[in-house]
Amino acid sequence: MGLLSDPNRRRALISMLTRLNAPICVVCYMAGVAWFMGLAFEPFTLRTYMSENAMGSTMVEERFPSGERALATAREFAAHKKKVGGMPVDWLVKTMEARGLEVFTQRFSRTLPFPDENKERYMVKGTNVYGILRAPRAPRTEALVLTAPCSPDDSNNQAVGLLLGLAHYFRNQIYWAKDIIFLVNDHDLIGMQAWLEGYHHTNTTGMDWSPLQGRGGSIQAALTLELSSDVVTSLDLVLEGLNGQLPNLDLANLFYAFCQKIGVLCTIQGKLQRNDWDSVSGYSHAVQTMMLMVMKQASGRPWGDHGLFLRYHIEAATIKGINSFRQFKTDATTIGRLLEGMYRKLNNLLERLHQSYFFYLMPSLSHFVSIGYYMPAFGLLAVILLLRALDLWVQLASPPPRSEDGMTDVEESSPGLLSVLTPLVISHLTGAALYLLPIHFQEMAVEHFPVSETEAVVLTAIAVYTAGLALPHNTHRFVSGEGTEQGWRVLKLVALLYLAVLLGCTALINFSLGFILALTLVPLAAFITPHVPKVLSAFILVILSPACTLLFSVFFFQELQEMPVSFQDGWVLYLSVISQGILDHSLYGSLVYPLISLLVYPCWLLFWNILFWK
């Protein structure tokens, strides 16, 4: 700061920054990307450790004996499910009551804004069944939740069976200090959303549900179980929740600790941990694992039924049983023992999980990167925007060499304000159109074009997005006269600062989304002026636009999952991803779609506007 209060040194510093602006920006960008890639390198990461004392040293003995019985219950459940043709509510109520739980049901119904073609549903009606194990001598102030989704097809029966088996076993134990809620939710996330909204008596998404009759106080933690086979080879932990929220790292640590203790193979992002971090393949394995987490987190959608709990400040994760061709198998009793151990430790909690990190990336289940380590990568990208803004500011502040007197400055600045305001307003209106039109105009689109509702929504979105590219021509109609040299500089300065604030805020909430957007938007924001070659720049600008970023992400994600797709399939996938994003927003309140359409896209349009400045 002392540096800045000396006018000479300030001038020197600023002149250096403006003179070396371009090289510094390039170096920052490279450094940012390199830093990010370095995060997956094992010596740079931290080993996970249990921070919560209540879960750390206490010994827990797992005794769950009845895995076979749980599987028999699962078969019974499957038979009843087939007979009823959906959720066997009566059977579940009876079974839970027989296990000594307080059983309640909740009905819900929801009409989707447009049909979901992935899951083939439009008007959803269902019933959640949950049983509460009342802890002895506890005043109903705290609860833990174990959920298993009841899926319409033949999968996940074993999860329900194991849930009932655990309920039976847990009921006979004396040591519970928190109520335990066993929930079987219908229609996966929609049922979960209905139950959570009912439990907390909120209504954020306009769903119809019947009020809950029984509660267990404030929920401390939740686990979702997904199990579709009698034996599994490994258990996968899913952490990413709504809007990229993650549960406290201690929950992942707990899972990892018990997998180690019981001897179950555990994975994250479906990837086993490897020990050869110093080899190239080992490193690339870690990078893949971390990139998968980044992509999933950036998508902002819940990757398991646990994802909706996080909004309510309830630490939650999904445990998925995976049955591959590996020889070594784990039976249901072992999984039951694992869950028993986890619940007993969660039961020991005195406070909510808060000791460990909430913001982290995991290159493997045993290593993590905390916010302090990954934020510099984003910071290095964001500082480019500020440097460019500083450069522009200096250029604007120093009088342009052509005009000698102040009169021309005043004359120039007054159309400048209008020329800044008009593109800002128009691009935001386009963004609002992109947000509103697809859903509201689907009926009209279906009438006039031979497409289904879902296609209509997605195609409308793409049409509005493309129509926005004609913006510069529209803008100039409103602005009288020619745009000046000062005008685009002011506009670019505003756009740069706008983008910096936008990306900064996004990265604080959802680092992955912020980083991916910064990766593509920052270079274009840095180099764009009206004087660069138009056609080439326009092409680059389109390639780096949010929509194309999404397209690349889809292919990249498939590549990472080792399921590469052809361009044709990728395009279909891309369309469905857009429709899923819009659905996620209206069903669960995911913020990625409004963020992109209302803020990021208009911001990108500003740069597009600068390129075609006249």
Place this chain on the structure above:
Amino acid sequence: MAAHRCSYSAVLFILFNLSVFIVVDSHQTTLTNDHHGSVVDNPQTASETVEQTAAQPAVDDRRWEATEVEEEAIPDDASTDTQGTSTPESVVLSSLPKPKDDFQEELVVRPLDSGDIYASFQFRTLWETDFMRGNKVSHYRLFPKSLGQVISKFSVRELHISFTQGYWRTMQWGQPFLPAPPGAELWVWFQDTVTDVDATWKELTNVLSGIFCASLNFIDSTNTVQPSASFKPLGIGNVTDHQFLRYATLPREIVCTENLTPWKKLLPCGSKAGLAVLLKSEKLFHSSFLSQAVHIRPVCQDQQCKTTSWELRQTLNVVFDLHTSGQSKREWSLFKMFSRTLTEACPLASSSKIHIDITDNPEGEQFELSPATPLLSQAVVLGDRRTFSVYDLTQQTTFGAVRSLNLLIRWKSSEGHMLRPLLHAERYVAGYGLQTGEIHTLMYNNHPFRSFPVLLLDSVPWYLRLYIHTLTVTSKGKDNKPSYIHYQPSKDRLRPHLLEMLVQLPPNSVTEITVQFERALLKWTEYTPDPNHGFYVGSSVISSLVPSTVAMDTNSTREQPLFSSFFPCKEESSFFVRVYTEPLLVNLPTPDFSMPYNVICLTCTVVAVGYGSLYNLLTRSFQIEEPSPGLAKRLANIIRKMRGVPLL
């Protein structure tokens, strides 16, 4: 409004008193030998009252007992404190009129539909004395001295204290005999001679804290309220000015053996003899619900209420869980419940009985009870006429040949189902995030055709800032205007919110009361050591006169003995019920306490360095001063010279 208030509180007050007496006192004995047994067949007294006729009134008997011990007690004060040691056989009769005292013990066992079992102990000590007179009461026999001193020192008119672990599950267990909220609850009526009630209250809570080994000393002005209508005196007395009443709950209080032991020490026989031998902590704390309480109040000694005496009623309610008891059969016995059997009554007790509720089991189709007893009694409890099997412990025959009583209840059916109690309530916090929230209180009236009023008492700590303008009361989708609202706003760090309402519950309905609140940000020293656990809000108290199911029962198919239907029935058309909702656990915005030192250092650095220089940059105007180049400039020039750049 004022008229309404008066009439309602008057009505409630009267009925509260009546109903409480009815609930606990109205045991109609239907078999005469039972009645006799309680008076005459006490083995100790029988051996000495040979010359007395069997028809001699029970009062005389008691007086005789009381006198003899007073005589013995005079020389040694210490021995009276350990009352279990005095033996009535070794004393001489005295004709001097002395204060009379009397001790009764009772255990009621009710098998619950869910397969659980509910055991309720009541120990009652009556003492005809006056603590408030000028002369100090110094001779104690059955009445515990520690409590007697508390009564006289703090001019207590009525004292009710309860320690509870667990929440009473009304939906599964029905109504308890004596309701209590989770944690500790204390309410006290002071005599109207007390001038500084708050100071007395403060001192009293500290003393009680010592007596019961509980954290009652955490009761201060921030959690004490003066309810205007919900808590009326249960004993005799006509002062209802609520400025002499103090009510406080500690929902966080954890009840353990350390509270049970001092409670047991207040009993005349301790845990040496009588029903109290069953109170073994390792079993009591292996249960679903445990509540122990002490109630002290002045009561009438006789029908005309010419003399009053002090009643100390110690109660202990416990519910044992079928599932966690680790047994495959649905079967309960005294030994399984308490790991003890009974061998004798407390020698100091004038009556010692066990009642087993067999109302739902008239022909023994639900469960089997052994050993069987010929004694039956009927009582109206909580608006319902119940039938009990009675075991009189003062009779030697009760214990049988093995000289020990181990009651056994063996279930035959195995169906448990949810009950529909006429009145029950629940409460929860709605919303998410750490800024605002909403408290929902739901009250269910399951009566098919009668509506009844309930009094709701809510005491909310100050750090939840209630927005009282958002208070809504709705039943059946319609606005339900409370006929009486008493609201006292909170003062930060001084007193809690107090909200009392009289609400009419329509028949067969759910009434929902919502009020929004804002979560306050506390000062950093005000957080508890475990701030992320959350902060407790005590239970709401719902007091009501619920229409009785007995009065509803118009068909006379139920067989009644002729003699019981001859006299006018004592049953009321409605009965008093107090329901406590669950306490709430609310998270407040909490700073990260994990590294306070780092946080403080960082904050100070940012403020000192960052803000200071930024402020300088913004407010000062900088001008270049040419004359003498400063040291920095000279250094810069040297470097520039070396680089071959023009000097500054």
